[in-house]
Amino acid sequence: MSNIKLALLGSEGTGKSAVLVRFLTKRFIGEYASNTNSLYHKRFSVDGRQLNLEVFDPCSQQSTESQCVLEEPMNWADGFIVVYNIIDRTSFLNANNILQHIKEVRTDGCKGEVPVCLVGNKQDLCHARQVSEEEGRTLAQEHRCLFQEVSAAEDHQEISVLFTDLIRSAAERLRRRTD
Ligand code: GDP
Ligand code: MG
Numbered sequence: 341m342s343n344i345k346l347a348l349l350g351s352e353g354t355g356k357s358a359v360l361v362r363f364l365t366k367r368f369i370g371e372y373a374s375n376t377n378s379l380y381h382k383r384f385s386v387d388g389r390q391l392n393l394e395v396f397d398p399c400s401q402q403s404t405e406s407q408c409v410l411e412e413p414m415n416w417a418d419g420f421i422v423v424y425n426i427i428d429r430t431s432f433l434n435a436n437n438i439l440q441h442i443k444e445v446r447t448d449g450c451k452g453e454v455p456v457c458l459v460g461n462k463q464d465l466c467h468a469r470q471v472s473e474e475e476g477r478t479l480a481q482e483h484r485c486l487f488q489e490v491s492a493a494e495d496h497q498e499i500s501v502l503f504t505d506l507i508r509s510a511a512e513r514l515r516r517r518t519d
Contacts, residue, residue, distance in 0.1 A: 343392045344384075344510050346503075347413035349438050350423035351431040352400035355461040358492035359423060360397050363503050366496050374400040377412075386508050393507065414445050419455045419510035421502070426460045426489065429470040432479075439483040455509035456485035457502050464491040 348356040357372035364382060377399045384393045396413045413420075420442055424435040435458060446454045458480040460471060473489055480487030486509075488502045 341390050341392055342511055342514060343394065344419070344507055344514070345394045345396070345417050346419045346421060346506065346510070347396040347417035348398065348421045348423060349413070350459075351425070351428070351434045354423040354425040354428070354431050355492045356400070356421075356423045357397055359421070359459065359461055359490065359499055360395055362492045362496055362499050364395075368493050384507060386504060386511060389511070391507065391511060414442070417454070418514060419457075419506045421457050421459055421506065422485075423459045423461050424471065424476075425462050426471050426473075426476075427462055427465050427468045432460075432471045432475070436479060439479070439485065443483065453484065455506055455513060456483065457506045458483070458485050458487045459502065460487075460489040461492055463489045464494045 348360060350356050352374070357374070357378075358368060360380065361372060362368055364380060378397045380395045380397065382393045382395070384391050396417065398413065422435050422438050422442075424431040426432075439456065439458065442454065442456060458476060460473070460476045476489060477487050486502065486505055488498055490498045490502065492499065
């Protein structure tokens with residue numbers, strides 16, 4: 341059975357933990373532990389294939405201070421979910437930096453690019469939006485990655501689809517590497 345390793349990256353408070361918990365449990369709790377790095381395990385099936393999924397959810401407090409938390413999952417992960425908050429422009433600029441960093445560290449030639457999904461979270465707060473959906477989509481196109489706006493607070497379906505798409509891409513890439 342394949343192992344697929346995903347990492348969530350993004351500024352503190354963008355809702356990385358909320359998005360992950362929504363995917364894993366279909367629930368939104370409201371507050372999430374932010375003082376530890378967490379590694380979640382889940383059996384997941386895509387297109388009839390069983391996978392062991394591991395998802396790294398970094399400690400938020402470190403991520404604004406330094407790159408160290410970024411380096412840790414950078415070489416480990418088979419796919420990345422880069423989260424920004426649509427009502428926080430700074431988090432969008434940081435997402436751009438992270439996408440750039442992934443590109444620099446993870447262009448492994450013939451193995452193909454590592455799959456990434458850019459996620460604009462807190463869509464339920466769109467009345468206070470600081471980043472348009474178009475800007476998100478354009479940034480994703482520049483970095484040749486997937487894109488989805490979501491609300492961890494209100495929606496399960498879109499989050500489920502984005503995880504499934506990313507896992508599928510990561511699994512295909514790993515299969516190509518072992519062929
Ligand atoms: P992290 O630091 O990136 O892991 O962010 P958290 O998952 O801890 O979320 C930070 C705060 O944003 C928490 O208070 C969450 O309840 C809130 N939050 C997360 N996702 C959403 C969302 O989709 N909509 C709204 N309104 N709040 C959210
Ligand atoms: Mg968190």
